Amino acid sequence: MNIRAFGFCHAGQAKPFFFVVFVAAWCFISDLSRAETIKGNIRYVGAPIEKKKTPVTIDQYICGKEKEPEDLLLSSNNGIRNAVVSLQNVPSGTKRDWNFPAAKMDQKQCSFIPRVVIVPVGGTVEFLNSDRLLHNVRSAGKENPPFNRAQPHARSISFAFKEPELLRVDCDLHSWMRGWVVVAEHPFYALTNEQGEFTLENVPRGKYTLQVWQESLGNVTQEVVVGDKGATTVSVAMGKK
Numbered sequence: 001m002n003i004r005a006f007g008f009c010h011a012g013q014a015k016p017f018f019f020v021v022f023v024a025a026w027c028f029i030s031d032l033s034r035a036e037t038i039k040g041n042i043r044y045v046g047a048p049i050e051k052k053k054t055p056v057t058i059d060q061y062i063c064g065k066e067k068e069p070e071d072l073l074l075s076s077n078n079g080i081r082n083a084v085v086s087l088q089n090v091p092s093g094t095k096r097d098w099n100f101p102a103a104k105m106d107q108k109q110c111s112f113i114p115r116v117v118i119v120p121v122g123g124t125v126e127f128l129n130s131d132r133l134l135h136n137v138r139s140a141g142k143e144n145p146p147f148n149r150a151q152p153h154a155r156s157i158s159f160a161f162k163e164p165e166l167l168r169v170d171c172d173l174h175s176w177m178r179g180w181v182v183v184a185e186h187p188f189y190a191l192t193n194e195q196g197e198f199t200l201e202n203v204p205r206g207k208y209t210l211q212v213w214q215e216s217l218g219n220v221t222q223e224v225v226v227g228d229k230g231a232t233t234v235s236v237a238m239g240k241k
Contacts, residue, residue, distance in 0.1 A: 063110035079192070086210075087211070090186050103123060105128070106127075109131065117181055187202070222236055
C-alpha cells in the first residue's frame with residue numbers, strides 16, 4: 001500500500017508514526033502479558049444433604065408430579081454447581097473486556113433453566129417460556145426496577161439491568177420455581193460448572209478477595225494472590241452455617 005495515500009510524504013515524516021505504532025503495540029502486548037488466569041473449584045463440606053422432593057399439585061401434565069430440589073446441586077465429589085465466583089477490590093483502572101455469554105433464562109418443565117445467569121451492568125436478560133402453559137416472571141429488585149409480567153408459551157420478555165445487584169426471580173403460578181440474576185459490576189465473575197469448577201481470565205496481577213455466593217450456603221471469602229507464574233489455583237470449601 002502506498003503510504004502517500006494517507007498523507008505521509010516522505011520517510012522523515014513516517015518515522016514518528018511508526019515509532020508511535022510500535023510503542024502502542026508494545027504496550028498492548030505488555031498489558032496482555034500481565035493478565036493471568038485463576039482456576040479453581042468450590043466444594044461442599046459438612047453433613048450429607050437431605051433431598052426433599054416438592055409435590056406438584058398444578059399443571060402436572062407439564063411439571064410432573066414432584067420436583068427434585070435445585071437449590072444445592074452437587075457432583076459425585078461434592079463440587080457445587082451454580083456458585084457465583086467474583087473478585088472484590090478490583091482496581092478502578094483495570095481494563096474491562098466483557099466475555100459473558102448472552103443472558104437467557106428459559107422455563108422448561110416448570111423450572112428456570114439455567115437457574116443462575118450473570119449479566120454485565122447495562123446488559124439485558126431474555127426470559128423465555130418453552131412450556132405450553134402460562135408462567136410469570138417476578139423480581140423485587142432494590143437497585144433495579146422491580147418487574148412482574150405474565151408470560152404465555154413461546155413469548156420472549158427482556159429486562160435491562162443498570163445497577164449491580166443479586167436478584168431473585170420467581171414464578172407465582174408455580175411456587176417452587178426460582179432463578180437468580182447476578183448483575184456484575186466488572187468482568188471478573190464466573191459461574192461454577194457441574195463439577196464445581198470455574199475460571200477467571202485476564203486478571204491483572206495483584207492481591208484480591210475472592211467471593212463465592214451460593215443460594216443455600218451464603219457467602220464465603222478467601223484471599224488470593226495473582227502472580228506471574230502461570231495460572232493461580234484456588235480451592236474453596238462451603239458448608240451449612
